[in-house]
Amino acid sequence: MEEISRAKSFGGVQSVWRAQSVKLRSPTRFGVFLPPGEGPFPALFWLSGLTCTEDNFIAKAGAQRAAAEHGFAIIAPDTSPRGEGVATDPAGAWDLGLGAGFYVDATEAPWAAHYQMYSFVTEELPTLIAGSFPVDPARFGIFGHSMGGHGALVAHLRHPTKFRSCSAFAPIVAPSQVPWGRNAFSAYLGENPAHWAEYDATALVRRAPSAAHVLIDQGAADQFLERELRPDLFAQEAVIAGQQVTLRRHEGYDHSYFFIASFIDDHIAWHAAALRD
Numbered sequence: 076m077e078e079i080s081r082a083k084s085f086g087g088v089q090s091v092w093r094a095q096s097v098k099l100r101s102p103t104r105f106g107v108f109l110p111p112g113e114g115p116f117p118a119l120f121w122l123s124g125l126t127c128t129e130d131n132f133i134a135k136a137g138a139q140r141a142a143a144e145h146g147f148a149i150i151a152p153d154t155s156p157r158g159e160g161v162a163t164d165p166a167g168a169w170d171l172g173l174g175a176g177f178y179v180d181a182t183e184a185p186w187a188a189h190y191q192m193y194s195f196v197t198e199e200l201p202t203l204i205a206g207s208f209p210v211d212p213a214r215f216g217i218f219g220h221s222m223g224g225h226g227a228l229v230a231h232l233r234h235p236t237k238f239r240s241c242s243a244f245a246p247i248v249a250p251s252q253v254p255w256g257r258n259a260f261s262a263y264l265g266e267n268p269a270h271w272a273e274y275d276a277t278a279l280v281r282r283a284p285s286a287a288h289v290l291i292d293q294g295a296a297d298q299f300l301e302r303e304l305r306p307d308l309f310a311q312e313a314v315i316a317g318q319q320v321t322l323r324r325h326e327g328y329d330h331s332y333f334f335i336a337s338f339i340d341d342h343i344a345w346h347a348a349a350l351r352d
Contacts, residue, residue, distance in 0.1 A: 076207065079104065085143035086111035089133060094203065098195040099156040100188065105200065106133045106151035107208060110143040114209030117350045118148040119216045119343070120238070122196065122223030122230075125255075126174045129153045132220075135332035141343040148210050152200055154222070156189040170255055171262055177250070178226030179274045181263035190263060193274070197230050201237065216240035216346040220335055221304075225250055228276035228289070228309070235285035240349035242290035242342045244335050245297055248309035249277040255303045277309045284318035290345050291320065292338050294328030 079091040087110040096103045106129045110116060119142075121132050132138070132151045142149050155161075155176035162185040163172030176192035205212045217238040219227035224246025231241035250256020251271045260271045272278040293306050306322055313320040328334040 076203075084108070084139040087139065087143045089139055091129065091133070096156070096195055096199060098191040098199045101156040101158040101161055103156065103195070104129050104153050106130070106149075107204070108133075108139055108142055108149040108151075109208065110146050110148065112146060114148075115211040116146055116148040116209060117214035117216070117347075118150060118204065118210040119218060119346055120196065120201070120227075120230075121149055121151045122178060122217070122219030122226040123151065123154050124219070124221030124223050125154070126169050127154050127223075128174070131332065135336065136339050137336045138339045138343065141340040145343055145347040147343060147347065148208065150200065150204055152196060155192065161189045162186055171259055175222065175259065177222055177256075177259045177263060177274070178229065179260070179263050182270075183263060183265050186263050192226075193230075196226065197234055197237070214239070214350040216242075216350055218242040218244075218342055218346070219246070220244040221299075221330065222247055222255070224248075224291075225256075225274075225276060229274050229279060231287065231289070232276060232279040232283065232285055233273070235287065239287060240346045241285075241287055242292075242345055244292050244338070244342075245294060245299070245304055245330055246276070246291060246306065246309075247304055248291075248306050249275060251275045251278065252308065253303045253305060277312050280309065280316050280318050281312045284313065284316040287349065288319035288321065289313070290342065291322045292334075292342070293322065293324050294330060294334045295324050295326045296328055297330045297334075299330055
């Protein structure tokens with residue numbers, strides 16, 4: 076690994092690293108915040124949304140203060156593979172290809188060669204972090220925003236003992252039922268909707284709820300709420316399945332990082348309570 080940048084923040088250190096990913100078959104970057112102290116620290120994996128890199132969360136969320144207060148490391152990967160030979164949408168669409176990996180393992184050409192974001196986030200990156208930084212693999216949680224909220228819910232529901240706590244900001248909870256998800260899934264996974272269920276949190280919670288209590292925050296003024304996000308669909312299925320979920324709606328808040336920064340402290344405290352042991 077190569078360290079790209081380092082800055083002191085609230086007594087801890089915010090750094091950015093570059094490594095060659097086996098799963099993505101390309102170089103990738105990720106942020107690591109370590110709180111003051113020696114560790115091993117509990118760690119949260121943050122998954123960002125469409126068009127983002129690792130930098131959006133690092134620079135805009137304001138998470139370092141609460142992470143330092145609660146003694147948490149935060150890992151923030153990029154949202155897609157990048158580099159020479161990595162496919163992207165030829166029409167330049169912002170919701171497919173670079174910056175839009177959707178945290179799936181693509182099976183269709185040309186995406187399958189590099190777009191293995193699910194395996195990278197759930198297997199390769201946690202192993203790399205556990206072997207390189209003073210973190211406690213028994214106390215991992217995961218959270219994210221929009222496309223990243225989708226990724227966080229899916230990763231938690233499929234690996235509830237690896238990512239023991241989970242929360243999300245404005246997640247795409249039912250990608251099989253909304254335009255963003257259907258567009259990406261048909262490209263990455265093929266046209267058969269039956270293949271999409273492994274990456275659809277609403278379908279997953281119906282089949283296998285976790286023992287965790289999931290927190291979802293949603294801005295009521297979010298411009299994507301009714302067309303793309305639909306947190307009500309997940310909440311309804313969670314209740315039926317016996318999954319504990321708290322869905323909070325916030326009047327006047329939109330889809331931006333201003334919304335995330337307003338409630339990020341709550342999310343870190345939520346994970347801290349869940350991972351206290």
